Structures are given as C-alpha cells and as structure tokens.
Amino acid sequence: MKRNTFWSWFWLAVGVLYFILPLIATFLFSLRAKKGVLSFLAYEHVINDPSFWESFLFSLVVAVFTILVSLLLVVPTAYWIRLRLPQLRTMIEFVTMLPFVIPAIVLVFGIIRVYSGAPFHLTSTFIGTDSLLVAAYAVLALPYMFRAVDSGLGAIDIRSLTEAAQSLGANWFTILFRVIFPNLRVAILSGAFLTLATVIGEFTIASFLVGIHAFGPYMSLIGQNKTYEASSLTIISFGLTWAFMGLLQFITRGRAESLAGAH
Amino acid sequence: MSSKPDSKPVENKRDAPQARSALSVWRDWLGVAPFILFAILFILLPSLSLLFGSFQDSKGNFTFQNFMDLFTPDIMGAYWVTIRISLVTALGGGLLGFMMAYGVTVGGLPRWVRSGLSTFSGVASNFAGVPLAFAFIFTLGRVGMVTLLLKSLGVDLYDKGFSLYSFWGLSFTYMYFQFPLMVLTITPALDGLRREWREAAENLGATNTEYWLKVALPILTPSILGTMILLFGNAFGAYATALSLTGGFINLITILIGSQIKGDVLHNPGLGYALAMGMVIVMAVMMTIYYFLRRRSERWLKQ
Amino acid sequence: MAFEVNSDVVKNVPADWADLLKPEYKGQVALAGDPRGSSQAQMSVIAASLANGGSLDNVQPGLDFFKKLNDAGNFVPVIAKQATVASGETPVIMRWNYSAIADKATLAGNPNLAVVIPKTGIIGGVYIQAISAYAPHPNAAKLWMEFMYSDEGQSYWLKGACYTARYGDMVSRNAIPADIADSLPTVTGVVFPSLDQLVASGKTITDTWMTVVGADVK
Numbered sequence: 001m002k003r004n005t006f007w008s009w010f011w012l013a014v015g016v017l018y019f020i021l022p023l024i025a026t027f028l029f030s031l032r033a034k035k036g037v038l039s040f041l042a043y044e045h046v047i048n049d050p051s052f053w054e055s056f057l058f059s060l061v062v063a064v065f066t067i068l069v070s071l072l073l074v075v076p077t078a079y080w081i082r083l084r085l086p087q088l089r090t091m092i093e094f095v096t097m098l099p100f101v102i103p104a105i106v107l108v109f110g111i112i113r114v115y116s117g118a119p120f121h122l123t124s125t126f127i128g129t130d131s132l133l134v135a136a137y138a139v140l141a142l143p144y145m146f147r148a149v150d151s152g153l154g155a156i157d158i159r160s161l162t163e164a165a166q167s168l169g170a171n172w173f174t175i176l177f178r179v180i181f182p183n184l185r186v187a188i189l190s191g192a193f194l195t196l197a198t199v200i201g202e203f204t205i206a207s208f209l210v211g212i213h214a215f216g217p218y219m220s221l222i223g224q225n226k227t228y229e230a231s232s233l234t235i236i237s238f239g240l241t242w243a244f245m246g247l248l249q250f251i252t253r254g255r256a257e258s259l260a261g262a263h
Numbered sequence: 264m265s266s267k268p269d270s271k272p273v274e275n276k277r278d279a280p281q282a283r284s285a286l287s288v289w290r291d292w293l294g295v296a297p298f299i300l301f302a303i304l305f306i307l308l309p310s311l312s313l314l315f316g317s318f319q320d321s322k323g324n325f326t327f328q329n330f331m332d333l334f335t336p337d338i339m340g341a342y343w344v345t346i347r348i349s350l351v352t353a354l355g356g357g358l359l360g361f362m363m364a365y366g367v368t369v370g371g372l373p374r375w376v377r378s379g380l381s382t383f384s385g386v387a388s389n390f391a392g393v394p395l396a397f398a399f400i401f402t403l404g405r406v407g408m409v410t411l412l413l414k415s416l417g418v419d420l421y422d423k424g425f426s427l428y429s430f431w432g433l434s435f436t437y438m439y440f441q442f443p444l445m446v447l448t449i450t451p452a453l454d455g456l457r458r459e460w461r462e463a464a465e466n467l468g469a470t471n472t473e474y475w476l477k478v479a480l481p482i483l484t485p486s487i488l489g490t491m492i493l494l495f496g497n498a499f500g501a502y503a504t505a506l507s508l509t510g511g512f513i514n515l516i517t518i519l520i521g522s523q524i525k526g527d528v529l530h531n532p533g534l535g536y537a538l539a540m541g542m543v544i545v546m547a548v549m550m551t552i553y554y555f556l557r558r559r560s561e562r563w564l565k566q
Numbered sequence: 567m568a569f570e571v572n573s574d575v576v577k578n579v580p581a582d583w584a585d586l587l588k589p590e591y592k593g594q595v596a597l598a599g600d601p602r603g604s605s606q607a608q609m610s611v612i613a614a615s616l617a618n619g620g621s622l623d624n625v626q627p628g629l630d631f632f633k634k635l636n637d638a639g640n641f642v643p644v645i646a647k648q649a650t651v652a653s654g655e656t657p658v659i660m661r662w663n664y665s666a667i668a669d670k671a672t673l674a675g676n677p678n679l680a681v682v683i684p685k686t687g688i689i690g691g692v693y694i695q696a697i698s699a700y701a702p703h704p705n706a707a708k709l710w711m712e713f714m715y716s717d718e719g720q721s722y723w724l725k726g727a728c729y730t731a732r733y734g735d736m737v738s739r740n741a742i743p744a745d746i747a748d749s750l751p752t753v754t755g756v757v758f759p760s761l762d763q764l765v766a767s768g769k770t771i772t773d774t775w776m777t778v779v780g781a782d783v784k
Contacts, residue, residue, distance in 0.1 A: 008366030012376065015363045015442070019387060022398035022439070025408035029401045029653065035676035073298050080294035088295065095302050100493065101546040102310060103500025105517055106539040110309020113316060121702075135305045172294075197389040203503040216392065216503075223393040223507070226672060227649040231401065234394035238386065245385045337776065397649060405593055405642070406654040421593065428644045509644060514776075522603035 023238065030231035042232035051218060052233070056240075059206075059215035062130065063199035066137040067192045070145045073138065075188075078149045079180055082158060096146040099139050104204040111136055112208065129209055136205045141195040148194075152187025153180075189251060197241050310543070317536035329537035341514040342541065345499060348430065348515070352437040353494035357487070359438065360445025368453040381450065384443035391440045392503030399436045399508065403427045428509050436508055437501065441494050448493065452486035485557050492553040496546060516542055567613045567689045570666035572657035574677035580658060582685040583617040583631065592639050596646040596656035598665075602772045604645075609691050610660040612759060612767050617687025622759045625767040629778045636779055652677055662691065663751060664727040683753055690729075690756040717741050724750060 033041035046052050081089050099107070111132055115122040122128035158180065165175045181188070206214035212221050219237065223230040320326045332338070367377040402409050403420075404427050410420050426432055456479055464474045480487075502517040516538055523535035571579045576594065580586055586595050599607035615621070615628025635641040644650065646659040648669045654677075661669075663681055670679040695714065697707040713719045720730045724746050736742050759767070 005366075005372060007362075008372050011359070011362035012366050012372060012380075015359060015380075018359075018439070018442075019383065021409060022395075022402045025401040026394075026398045028408060033676065073301055077295050077298040080291065084291040085295065092295070092298070095298075095306070097550060098302075098306050100496040101543055101550060102306070103496075103502075103517060103539075103542055103546075105500070105502050105520055106313060106542060107306075107309060109520075109536070109539065110311075110313045111305065113312045114308050135301075138301070139305050172290075194385065197385060201389050201392065201394075203392045220393045220503070220507070223397060223649065224647055225668075227652040228676075230393070230397060230649055234398060237394065238390065241386045241389070242382065245382045400644075400650065400655055401653065404650075404653070404655045428642065507645075518600075518603075522600070 023235070026231045026234050030228055030235055033228035033232075040232075042228035043236065045226075045229050046222075046232050046236060049229075051212070055213060055215045055218035056200075058210075058213050059200045059202075060196075062133055062137065062214065063196045065134045066141060066199055067195050069134055070138045070141050070195065071149075071188060071192075074142070074145045074149050074191075075181060075184065076176055078146060078153055079158065079176065082153055083162060092146075096143050099142050104140065104202075107136060107139060108205045108208045133206065133209050133214070136209070137195070137199050137202070140198060140202075140205075141191070144194045144198075145191040148187045148191035149184060152184045155187075156183050193245060196244060200241065201237065313536045313539050317533060317540045320533050326533070329531075329533040330540075332534055333537055333541055337514070338519070338538070341516050341519055342545065344430070344514050345516045346545065348434055348437065349495045349498035351434050352441045352498045353491050355434065356438040356441025356494055357445050357491050360442035360490075361449055361487070363442070364446045364450045364453055368450060369456060377450075380446060384446045386443075388440050388443040388447060391501065393507045395436060395439055395504055396507035399427060399432075399439075403432070403435075430513065433505060433508055433513060436504060437498050440504075441498065444494060444497060445490055448490045449483075449486060452483055456482065488553055488556050492549060495549055499542065499546065567609055567660060567684075567687075567691070568663035568666050569680075569682040569684060570651055570659050570661045570669060571680040571682060572651050572654060572677050573680040575654040575657040579680045579682060580684075581682060583614055583687050586640060586658065587631075587634055587638055589638070589640075591658055593642055594656065595635060595640045595658045596642040596644055596650070598646045598659050598661045600645060601775050605691070605768075606662060607660075608764075608768050608771050609689055609759075611771050613660070613684070613687040613689035615687070615767075616689060616757060617684065622757065622763045623766070625770050629771065629774060632779045648672065651679070663753070667727040667751070681751075683751070688753065688756050690753075690758045692758060721746060727751060 030042050031038040031040065033039060033045070077092065081092055102110075114120070115128075115132055120128075122132055161179050161183070162175055165179050170179070201216055201219075202214075203216035203220060207217040207220065210217075212218045215237070219230075219233055222233055317329050318325055318327070320328060363380065366372050367380055399407075401407055404410065405421055407427070413420055427436075460478055460482075461474060464478050469477065500517060502521060505513060505515050506518055506521065520535045520538045520542075523531050523538070569580060573579055576591070578590060580588075580591065585591075597607040597610055598604070601607040601611055611628040611632060612622065612625055613628070614631040615625045618627040618631050620627035632641065636643075642656050644656060646656040646661075650656040651659055651669065652673055663683065666679070666681040670681055673679055695711060697704055697711070701707055715732060717732075717736060720732050720736060721742065723730045724733070724742060727750060729750070730736075737747075
C-alpha cells in the first residue's frame with residue numbers, strides 16, 4: 001500500500017540529528033587530547049586506568065545481582081497474581097508504580113536513614129552497602145521489570161502450562177523454574193537489559209552509597225578533574241551500552257522493544 | 264494486560280472440596296510474600312523514615328517548621344520550575360517521540376530503521392547526568408560545535424539571547440533522554456493499531472484527520488497518558504543532569520535536596536526531607552490525575 | 567583563591583577583580599560552584615567583597631560585584647570545571663589555587679593555563695578534619711589523623727600545592743624537601759575568615775544571591 005513516507009523520514013531525520021550531534025561534538029572534543037593533533041590519547045588514558053575497569057566491572061556485577069533479585073521477586077509475583085490472586089493486581093501495580101513517585105535521591109536517603117543505624121548497621125561493611133545498592137536498584141527497576149514480565153505472561157497461556165506441569169507431577173518450584181521462566185525469555189531479557197543500562201550509568205544512588213566504586217560516580221569524578229578523558233569516557237560508555245543493547249536485539253530478533261514497558 | 268480469572272471455578276470442581284483449604288490460601292499468599300516483604304523493607308520503610316525525618320529539626324524534636332519553611336518564595340519557586348520543566352519535557356519529548364515512533368510503525372519506514380531506533384532509544388534513554396551535560400556543552404555551549412558552526416554561517420546564537428544555561432537549554436538537554444523513552448513505550452501501542460481499523464474507517468469515508476481524531480487517538484490515549492506521566496516523573500526526579508549542566512543556578516527541587524543533605528554549606532536535613540515529601544506529594548497528585556484520566560479514556564474504549 | 571585562566575583563549579590574563587568587569591571578558595567568567603551550596607563559590611564572593619571595599623563581616627560588596635558582572639554579561643551561570651575551562655566555555659574561573667595548579671599540571675599545556683592570585687581580595691580557606699562521634703572505629707580514624715599531621719603526611723599536602731597546618735614548624739626544622747619547597751607558590755596578604763564570619767557571610771549569600779545577583783535560571 002502506497003504511503004507517503006516523507007513526514008516519517010522528516011521526523012526521523014530530526015530525531016537522528018538531535019541524537020547524533022552531541023555525540024559527534026563529544027567525540028571530536030575527545031580527540032583533542034594532544035595539542036594541535038587529533039589522536040586517541042584520551043581513550044588510551046581511560047583504557048589504561050585501572051579504576052575504569054574496576055568501577056565498570058563493579059557496576060556490571062551490581063547490575064547482574066539486581067537483575068537476578070528483581071527477577072526472583074517479580075516473576076513469581078506476576079505469575080501468582082495471574083493464576084491465583086487476581087484481586088491483588090491493583091495493589092501490586094500500585095506498588096510497582098511507587099518507584100516513579102519516589103525520586104532516586106529521596107529513596108537513597110530513606111534507605112540510608114533506615115539501614116545505617118540500629119539495628120541493621122548495614123552501612124558499616126562493604127557487603128552491607130553493596131546489598132543496599134542492589135536493593136535500591138531493584139526498587140528502581142521494579143516498574144520496568146514488572147511491566148515486561150507481565151506483558152510476557154499475558155502472551156503465554158500460563159494456566160494450561162501450569163496444569164499440564166502439575167498433571168505431570170511437578171511441584172511449584174519446578175513449574176516456576178523449568179516451565180515459566182524459560183517461556184518468558186524474551187520478556188526477561190528485555191527487562192534485564194533496561195535494568196543493565198540503568199544501573200551502569202546511575203549516579204545519584206551510587207554516589208551516596210558507594211562513591212567512586214561504581215561507574216556513574218567514577219564518570220562524574222573524571223568529569224570534574226580530567227577534560228579529555230571525560231569526553232572519551234562518555235563515548236566509550238555509550239558504545240559499550242549500545243553493544244549490549246545490540247546484543248539483545250540480536251538475541252531476540254527485534255521483538256525487544258515490544259516488551260520494554262509496554263502498556 | 265488485564266487477566267480474567269476464568270478457570271478458577273473449574274479447578275474448584277476438579278479438586279476435592281477440602282483441598283481448597285486454608286493451606287492453599289496460605290500457599291498463594293506465600294507466593295507473593297517475598298515481593299511484599301521487599302516492598303515493605305525498601306519502599307515503605309525508607310519513605311516512612313523520611314516522613315518522620317521531615318517532622319524533626321536538627322536536634323530531633325518534633326516540629327512543623329520544616330513544612331512551614333517550604334512555603335517560602337524560593338522553595339515554592341523551585342517546585343514551580345521543576346514542575347514546569349517536567350511538563351515541558353514530557354510534552355516536548357512526548358511529541359517528538361510519538362512522531363518518530365509513528366514513523367517506524369504506521370509510517371512505513373523500513374525494518375532496519377526500526378530496530379536501529381529501538382536499540383538507540385534503549386541506550387539514549389539512560390544517557391543522562393555528567394556525560395549528557397558535557398555533550399550538550401560541547402555542542403551548544405558558547406564555544407560548542409553547533410554554536411561555532413552557526414556563527415560561521417552568520418548566526419550568533421548567544422547574541423540572540425539563547426543560552427544553554429537557561430530553562431530552555433536545560434529542557435532541550437532533558438529531552439535527550441525523554442523522547443527515546445517515549446519511543447520505547449509508545450511503539451508497542453502503535454503496533455496495536457491494526458491496519459483493519461484504518462481500512463474500515465476509510466471504507467466508511469473517514470478522512471485521515473477523522474481517523475486520527477475518532478479512532479486512533481482515543482485508542483492510544485491510555486498509553487500516551489501513561490507514558491507522559493512516566494516522562495514527567497523522569498524529569499521531575501532528575502538530579503545529575505541538572506547539577507552537571509547548570510550546577511545549582513537553576514532552582515530545582517532535587518538540587519535543593521542534594522545541597523541540604525550534602526551539607527557543604529547548608530545543613531538542614533529536616534528541610535531536605537520535607538522537600539522530598541513535597542516531591543512525593545506532587546508525584547502522587549500527578550499519578551492520581553493520570554489514573555483518573557486513564558479511567559475516563561478506557562471508558563471510551565469499552566464503547 | 568585564584569583565577570584559573572585558559573591563556574590560549576584569553577590573551578589578556580586578568581590580574582585583579584576589577585579586570586573581570588572589562589567587556590573583553592564577556593561571557594567568560596564563571597564560579598566553580600553554586601554560591602548557595604558550595605564553599606568554594608562562597609569564598610569567591612567573600613574575596614570579591616574584600617577587593618571592593620567590603621570586609622570579612624560585610625559581604626554585600628561582593629554580591630554587588632557579581633551583580634555588576636552579571637549585568638555586564640560577563641558572568642556565565644554554569645558550574646565551571648577543568649573541562650569547561652579547557653574547552654573555552656568558561657575560560658576565566660575562580661578556584662582554590664591548589665586546584666588550579668593541579669588542573670594546569672593535568673592539562674599539561676593543552677591548553678595553557680595561567681594561575682593568577684589577584685592583587686586585592688586575597689582570601690584563604692581552611693579545611694578541618696573531624697572524627698564522627700558515631701564512628702565504629704574511632705581509633706583507626708585517630709591513627710589516620712596522626713599520619714596526616716606527621717611530616718610525611720604533610721609533605722603530600724605540600725606536594726599538592728597546599729599550605730599545611732604545620733608548615734611553619736616544618737620550615738623552621740628544614741623538614742621540607744627542596745623541590746617541594748620551591749614549587750610552593752608564595753602568597754602574601756592572605757586573609758582567613760573565622761568560622762563565625764564564614765557562617766554569617768554564607769547565610770547572607772545564600773539568602774540574597776537570587777535577589778541581588780539574579781543569576782538564576784528561570
């Protein structure tokens with residue numbers, strides 16, 4: 001069917017221009033590390049900086065834990081609501097919208113206030129603080145994860161699957177982990193990648209809980225003190241995130257965005 | 264997204280009547296217990312703690328002073344600016360995002376454009392804070408790439424009164440992560456606009472405009488509203504970007520909270536918590552408006 | 567407090583506060599912090615006040631100076647960093663001299679930075695250390711303080727171009743290595759505000775910055 005795609009291309013061009021120009025400007029600036037010469041010196045500095053790798057890996061590990069924790073929380077819950085407790089749906093949906101109502105900076109202060117003192121004393125140890133970080137990120141990721149998983153569950157017939165598994169003698173554990181989870185692969189991946197992108201670059205919560213151990217505050221620190229490395233770091237982190245997202249696209253063959261928070 | 268509890272009565276007939284006992288009910292609740300526990304521990308408790316903190320002064324005595332302090336022109340102004348910037352970027356980002364999403368779904372752009380766009384949107388929607396602020400300074404700052412380019416073409420942006428370090432400059436920067444978010448969330452909804460509906464409408468003689476006004480937009484409204492609220496909240500809570508770009512010269516609530524609690528010069532955490540409570544209230548109001556509007560638009564759908 | 571100037575962009579390096587008002591610096595001068603929340607920025611305002619007829623107890627001339635700077639269009643309402651100086655976005659900023667010297671070393675000529683102590687209005691800031699009463703390991707903290715105030719610890723601060731609390735004592739005992747001693751900038755006429763003066767000035771600045779200077783982004 002013949003459709004005039006002029007306006008579509010127009011708006012796309014506007015959008016692409018808006019996206020690309022700041023990146024180009026940053027990239028050009030990052031090449032100026034050596035005076036008068038265009039070079040990748042700034043990139044070398046970043047890649048040779050052990051703190052870059054430490055903080056990036058730290059945030060990566062935190063992201064992985066966050067994804068695991070939120071999956072373990074969200075999938076059984078979303079599943080149970082559909083199957084057994086539909087009356088709880090409104091309340092659970094309300095809870096998953098709460099992280100929008102509470103901005104990150106508010107959340108981190110609440111968490112610090114509650115868990116740094118008695119009886120938890122969680123901020124006295126690294127493990128404690130890191131766990132708080134994972135918990136905080138799980139809260140932030142909650143709306144996206146829930147929506148992705150919920151849409152995914154809606155697309156498969158969980159009732160038949162459950163009954164079939166039950167009739168074959170499976171217990172709930174088996175049903176969840178060997179039947180439901182694998183069927184939600186696409187939804188889980190999409191939620192997981194959004195979470196990954198969010199956690200890696202996150203600044204507010206990380207800066208108050210773990211400081212420059214995490215990637216976001218590390219980027220901010222470099223931004224304060226090192227001009228050219230800051231811009232090359234921007235490009236590198238953008239590129240890395242893009243690579244991960246591209247990986248997701250490849251794995252899910254293009255159905256990813258349909259689950260990234262679909263209504 | 265809504266499920267119907269259909270086969271529950273059937274199950275009841277299959278199981279022995281006593282099997283649907285208290286134990287099963289308990290087990291059902293057990294399934295959602297971890298989630299509830301998590302929500303209590305990490306959402307409810309911190310929020311309550313902040314609520315209590317907002318009623319305390321620096322010595323820990325109960326006081327309403329923090330909330331009274333909220334009503335100073337400075338702080339009221341800050342709330343207003345923050346709300347304004349959130350509204351502007353939600354609408355602006357929403358519009359551009361919608362147009363782009365439209366392009367790749369209904370608008371008939373090729374497949375590869377769509378996957379490229381969604382990957383990019385996934386990345387860009389999280390591109391905020393220091394990197395974004397710097398990127399825009401390098402682009403549209405006084406000696407930014409685009410500024411200099413335009414200057415060489417004879418257009419001096421800053422002479423004309425434009426400044427990146429203004430309300431509109433910050434809004435423009437915010438939209439960088441707002442409109443990808445819009446693209447990501449509205450694309451599936453646009454996908455849901457079945458071609459048959461459009462063809463049916465055309466069959467009945469509807470023009471393009473009529474189709475949009477009477478068929479497409481009403482169907483899309485719940486999703487559009489939902490995403491706008493998402494965008495609003497996103498901008499409302501943004502901290503790192505504003506701090507890095509205008510560094511406190513723009514009176515945003517998140518920045519005020521940060522200054523109070525960081526304590527470099529000011530140190531009134533009670534006020535910080537009260538400010539935070541104010542934010543929660545504003546967001547709660549917006550969510551209520553959203554639910555109200557959504558109910559109304561869903562009523563259209565049911566017809 | 568010093569001026570950190572990108573001398574590749576700014577040919578005429580300003581020597582004093584009054585120079586900043588000149589039209590050649592249009593859109594070039596910035597603070598390295600938000601005066602309502604950053605100690606460094608507030609001290610800049612106090613220093614400007616000293617240079618313009620004010621005193622440590624009267625910070626109003628400083629606020630008026632920034633108002634003039636803003637009205638002239640010289641003031642850029644952005645928090646300046648090394649990157650904004652280097653890119654030419656904010657080529658003239660007010661920064662603690664040790665930070666400026668560090669920036670100069672980091673950038674290593676790309677671009678060239680000039681660190682200028684203004685002729686008038688020379689203010690010094692102090693940093694203090696404290697141990698929290700709720701500290702889980704106060705004795706470890708005390709050991710750290712011991713190290714910081716030992717000769718070896720102090721020499722690290724000196725390497726970073728900061729004057730240390732025990733500077734005078736170390737000089738009298740010739741305890742500073744020659745290369746570090748030479749690299750320390752010599753500044754005379756530095757004024758140190760007291761804590762009370764800082765608090766009072768800080769409050770004035772925080773309360774009236776918006777109304778007096780009006781460099782607010784609406």
